Structure formats: C-alpha cells, structure tokens
Amino acid sequence: MREHTLADLRRVAESFWPVGTAESWDRVGLVTGRDDAPLRRVLLAVDAVRATVDEALDWEADVLLTHHPLLLRGVHTVAEDTAKGALLASLIRGDCALLAAHTNADAPEGGVSDVLAERLGLVDAEPLEPGSDPSAGIGRVGELGESLTLRAFAERIAAVLPGTVSGVRVAGDPARTISRVALCGGAGDGFLGHPLVLGADVYVTSDLRHHPAQESAEQSLVSGGPALVDISHWAAESLWLQGAADRLATELPGVEFRVSSVRTDPWTFAV
Structure with a gap:
C-alpha cells in the first residue's frame, strides 16, 4: 500500500468540504504544512488551542484538523510572545500540519x-x-x-x-x-x-x-x-468530529484518525 501524504488528506477534505463553498469572510484550508509530508496520524478538534496542539504533538500527529480556523482574523505577527504565534511555532517545530474546515463543513x-x-x-x-x-x-x-x-x-x-x-x-x-x-x-x-x-x-x-x-x-x-x-x-460543533474522522478514515486506509479528548469550551467554572 502506498504511503499517504498530506496532499492526499487535502484532496479528500476538498472532496468532502470544498474550499470554494466557504463563506467569503472565512479562512479555511491549509494553515501550515507541506504536501509531501507523510500522513500517519490525524487529530481532529474544534479549536486549535494550546491544549489541542499539545495533544497532537504528544500523540505525534502529522496533522491537526480543526473546525475553527486559527487565523480567521488578520494578524500582523507570529512572534512567539503572541498566542497564535506560539501555537504555530509549536506545530512547525513538531512537524504537525494545521488544516481547517469551517463554513465549508457547516x-x-x-x-x-x-x-x-x-x-x-x-x-x-x-x-x-x-x-x-x-x-x-x-x-x-x-x-x-x-x-x-x-x-x-x-x-x-x-x-x-x-x-x-x-x-x-x-x-x-x-x-x-x-x-x-x-x-x-x-x-x-x-x-x-x-x-x-x-x-x-x-x-x-x-x-x-x-x-x-x-x-x-x-x-x-x-x-x-x-x-x-x-x-x-x-x-454543538464537537458532534461533527467523529463522523468526519470516520469518513476520512474510509478514504485513507492505513491512516489513524482520532477525535480530541479536550473540551475547548472557554468557560471553566460558574459561581
């Protein structure tokens, strides 16, 4: 069996969730990564936040596929003293691509x-x-x-x-x-x-x-x-992840897909 690459994941994702169907304001698709990179493990999550990035890196995932785009709104720096810059640096150093399917998956x-x-x-x-x-x-x-x-x-x-x-x-x-x-x-x-x-x-x-x-x-x-x-x-949006993982796994046999165990709802407690 031929080893899959990131390009294969992008091809299948495009067939399921065409980038051209996203809303005009949206920013979907590949955020970081290279098409010829090997594809063995993909973690799916709603959000790219520190906890899900760390989960992907700890699992040695090749791709973190999120619903929400990390760079939805314009940024002018990816310095590592900014939250988004620090996340991108971790992903790049860990050789983990970031891919987003947002309104095209809605x-x-x-x-x-x-x-x-x-x-x-x-x-x-x-x-x-x-x-x-x-x-x-x-x-x-x-x-x-x-x-x-x-x-x-x-x-x-x-x-x-x-x-x-x-x-x-x-x-x-x-x-x-x-x-x-x-x-x-x-x-x-x-x-x-x-x-x-x-x-x-x-x-x-x-x-x-x-x-x-x-x-x-x-x-x-x-x-x-x-x-x-x-x-x-x-x-609400977390319900979509398992079905997406199952569909991708059917099209890319040999690649392991996992849904993140992290709850990225921002609220931690109420009084």
Missing part, C-alpha cells in the same frame, strides 16, 4: 448543522439558507418525530451534547409544545428574523446575545415566534 450533508439536526431527531430537515446544492446550506429546519414540551426538548438537547459549564439555556414557556425546530450550528443570532426561524416552534443556536434574544422573545409575545435554546458553541 453546510453540506453530514456537516455540522446536519449532524446536530440528526442527533436531535429532526425528520425531513432542510437548510435555512440553501446553497447551489439544495440539500446543503446554512442551518436546518425540520419536524420532530413526536411533539415534546419545550422542557423535554431542552432535556433532549442536554442529553445529546457533551456537558459544559454554561449548560443549555432556554427562553420560553417550559410547557410550550415543540414540533417544528430550526437550528444553526455555531453562532446564529443573525437568523433570528429569518422566515423559517420565525415559523418554527423553537430555534437552537449558540452565542445568543442579550438584546437580540430579548427582542426576539418580546416580539414573539406580539406576533408569535420561536422559543430560544442557547447551547455551547463548542459542544
């Missing part, structure tokens, strides 16, 4: 929102914002197999997601009946006014800010609208 079938919809039990789910492929796009909206109260639905979400300090926060009547669910993996308050979100019984996303959430809840009292469920950004 939209497709089997992507972040698709996996979240499946885990929550949605049927006939479709994108909130379809792309050129109507089965792909941002977010999902669909029906539960059976109606639940808002409290029971929130408990289902809590059972599906890995635990975090912030838990699952809910805005709405706990006894409200939930049948139609809209969701967006990652930060999705920009879709609070979307017609498919307004037509759902509940909207599930992350990083809901005070004013948009409050305005949505107040408006629902006047003209109807969804209950809100705010979940950990990291927890």
